[in-house]
Amino acid sequence: xxxxxxxxxxxxxxxxxxxxxxxxxxxxxxxxxxxxxxxxxxxxxxxxxxxxxxxxxxxxxxxxxxxxxxxxxxxxxxxxxxxxxxxxxxxxxxxxxxxxxxxxxxxxxxxxxxxxxxxxxxxxxxxxxxxxxxxxxxxxxxxxxxxxxxxxxxxxxxxxxxxxxxxxxxxxxxxxxxxxxxxxxxxxxxxxxxxxxxxxxxxxxxxxxxxxxxxxxxxxxxxxxxxxxxxxxxxxxxxxxxxxxxxxxxxxxxxxxxxxxxxxxxxxxxxxxxxxxxxxxxxxxxxxxxxxxxxxxxxxxxxxxxxxxxxxxxxxxxxxxxxxxxxxxxxxxxxxxxxxxxxxxxxxxxxxxx
Amino acid sequence: xxxxxxxxxxxxxxxxxxxxxxxxxxxxxxxxxxxxxxxxxxxxxxxxxxxxxxxxxxxxxxxxxxxxxxxxxxxxxxxxxxxxxxxxxxxxxxxxxxxxxxxxxxxxxxxxxxxxxxxxxxxxxxxxxxxxxxxxxxxxxxxxxxxxxxxxxxxxxxxxxxxxxxxxxxxxxxxxxxxxxxxxxxxxxxxxxxxxxxxxxxxxxxxxxxxxxxxxxxxxxxxxxxxxxxxxxxxx
Numbered sequence: 126x127x128x129x130x131x132x133x134x135x136x137x138x139x140x141x142x143x144x145x146x147x148x149x150x151x152x153x154x155x156x157x158x159x160x161x162x163x164x165x166x167x168x169x170x171x172x173x174x175x176x177x178x179x180x181x182x183x184x185x186x187x188x189x190x191x192x193x194x195x196x197x198x199x200x201x202x203x204x205x206x207x208x209x210x211x212x213x214x215x216x217x218x219x220x221x222x223x224x225x226x227x228x229x230x231x232x233x234x235x236x237x238x239x240x241x242x243x244x245x246x247x248x249x250x251x252x253x254x255x256x257x258x259x260x261x262x263x264x265x266x267x268x269x270x271x272x273x274x275x276x277x278x279x280x281x282x283x284x285x286x287x288x289x290x291x292x293x294x295x296x297x298x299x300x301x302x303x304x305x306x307x308x309x310x311x312x313x314x315x316x317x318x319x320x321x322x323x324x325x326x327x328x329x330x331x332x333x334x335x336x337x338x339x340x341x342x343x344x345x346x347x348x349x350x351x352x353x354x355x356x357x358x359x360x361x362x363x364x365x366x367x368x369x370x371x372x373x374x375x376x377x378x379x380x381x382x383x384x385x386x387x388x389x390x391x392x393x394x395x396x397x398x399x400x401x402x403x404x405x406x407x408x409x410x411x412x413x414x415x416x417x418x419x420x421x422x423x424x425x426x427x428x429x430x431x432x433x434x435x436x437x438x439x440x441x442x443x444x445x446x447x448x449x450x451x452x453x454x455x456x457x458x459x460x461x462x463x464x465x466x467x468x469x470x471x472x473x474x475x476x477x478x479x
Numbered sequence: 480x481x482x483x484x485x486x487x488x489x490x491x492x493x494x495x496x497x498x499x500x501x502x503x504x505x506x507x508x509x510x511x512x513x514x515x516x517x518x519x520x521x522x523x524x525x526x527x528x529x530x531x532x533x534x535x536x537x538x539x540x541x542x543x544x545x546x547x548x549x550x551x552x553x554x555x556x557x558x559x560x561x562x563x564x565x566x567x568x569x570x571x572x573x574x575x576x577x578x579x580x581x582x583x584x585x586x587x588x589x590x591x592x593x594x595x596x597x598x599x600x601x602x603x604x605x606x607x608x609x610x611x612x613x614x615x616x617x618x619x620x621x622x623x624x625x626x627x628x629x630x631x632x633x634x635x636x637x638x639x640x641x642x643x644x645x646x647x648x649x650x651x652x653x654x655x656x657x658x659x660x661x662x663x664x665x666x667x668x669x670x671x672x673x674x675x676x677x678x679x680x681x682x683x684x685x686x687x688x689x690x691x692x693x694x695x696x697x698x699x700x701x702x703x704x705x706x707x708x709x710x711x712x713x714x715x
Contacts, residue, residue: 153606156640156649163649164639180647183657190606193549194592195571196677199491201668208660230551242491256667257660306550311562313555320555346511350548353512355596356588357616358708362515362548364619369514399619436638441623461626463633472626 152225161436230307288334305386414479496565500524545585604653
């Protein structure tokens with residue numbers, strides 16, 4: 126009886142995730158900072174899971190960073206989003222998969238507003254028609270890319286060559302999971318596990334062999350804050366927020382951090398570099414940093430993809446200690462190669478070898 | 480004088496974000512900005528609920544409304560379902576509409592954001608763009624980012640990008656017809672009007688402050704608003 130009650134309650138924390146025929150919209154941050162993550166997502170979806178994923182060349186930024194920098198009127202962003210939907214409609218797809226958490230949050234916010242204030246939907250239809258001649262219908266399903274990997278996490282596990290397990294001790298790696306704020310803090314019912322028990326990364330990590338680190342500031346923001354990072358004079362906000370998380374997680378000695386938002390891994394990676402240069406402080410083991418990964422990169426690693434093909438060389442904090450711990454092979458001489466083995470320059474050394 | 484409460488109430492985000500705040504302060508407890516800045520989101524609700532025109536005008540001209548990071552953590556915690564982050568967005572929109580943003584040093588930063596983020600969206604179709612993000616303005620990006628920028632065509636090609644290419648893919652060139660639609664949306668929905676207001680009120684403020692301001696990012700006013708704060712904004 127009690128178990129049945131718990132199951133009923135847990136049902137409120139689930140969301141419907143489409144199982145095929147996805148329309149993919151890219152992330153401005155991920156394209157610029159973690160291009161290999163998007164390439165890896167599509168490779169896994171198409172080549173490993175055999176799914177139909179379509180990308181329209183004419184889609185643009187959702188305008189979310191402009192909206193949350195307060196540059197754009199709500200009507201502008203609503204109409205840009207409506208245009209994205211129009212492109213999806215003309216392509217014959219109904220299941221939207223944003224790469225970005227800011228975009229995912231924006232789509233859910235706008236669809237919620239349209240639902241509760243239908244006059245804003247009608248106004249958006251008029252504005253889009255006037256500006257572009259287009260019409261649009263709302264997607265049947267909106268799932269973030271991490272929702273989709275959550276849905277297929279066991280399929281990925283079944284095809285994996287590696288697990289999040291220390292090959293020398295046989296023990297699970299200790300993993301910090303960081304969920305982007307706009308995934309479920311605004312609309313808990315739109316995220317797996319809601320805002321209180323976000324399970325989207327936990328499910329992947331546990332099914333891929335890892336152990337979750339539960340630490341006090343687990344749900345604190347990475348500190349992007351839009352204008353708080355983008356303007357130099359405000360950047361103390363951003364680094365302070367990340368530092369608060371590092372200080373909180375450090376006593377638990379995590380092996381790695383995994384994120385589902387494009388911006389968070391950039392901040393959690395680069396602010397470790399900054400804090401090491403500013404304060405001589407490092408948060409990982411053996412004088413190193415805590416390596417930070419996107420969920421796409423980790424899925425690629427589990428499946429045996431070459432670490433340099435999925436883009437781990439673009440991280441400031443080195444990934445090699447984790448690769449060694451899991452037993453993933455890599456060629457250090459090829460880390461900074463260009464396409465087809467072309468030899469490129471190497472990055473300058475930082476003060477600390479994170 | 481305008482009734483500022485009525486003007487604010489026309490923004491749908493005010494209707495979504497504020498339902499009779501009981502001033503419990505949970506939003507302040509969870510707020511990342513409140514830890515860092517002299518900022519108390521509870522007081523934002525209090526001020527607006529007072530409907531006091533002078534208080535609201537002072538708020539629109541204040542540093543206070545620019546402290547929020549729009550993480551929306553307040554939404555999750557408020558027992559009344561309020562979202563101070565949405566109220567802040569409505570306040571910032573009205574502050575720019577009326578030109579009040581130029582009265583605070585945090586508000587004046589909107590010109591930098593308009594020229595950089597706004598500029599990238601309408602010229603490239605992306606909110607961020609690889610070639611404009613250097614460690615001169617973003618030093619925390621570090622030596623690996625410098626390496627990427629020095630070798631970006633090769634690095635991005637290796638990672639499967641379609642940099643400035645035709646068709647789909649990472650950092651593809653957005654087709655001209657798509658950019659034309661995006662710009663038409665900006666024109667039709669008021670984004671360019673807001674951009675023009677940000678420029679116009681900033682120009683006036685630059686003259687008052689006796690700082691040069693041209694169309695580039697390399698002038699005294701942009702340098703000032705990007706890198707300097709003269710007031711103490713820290714949490715008490």
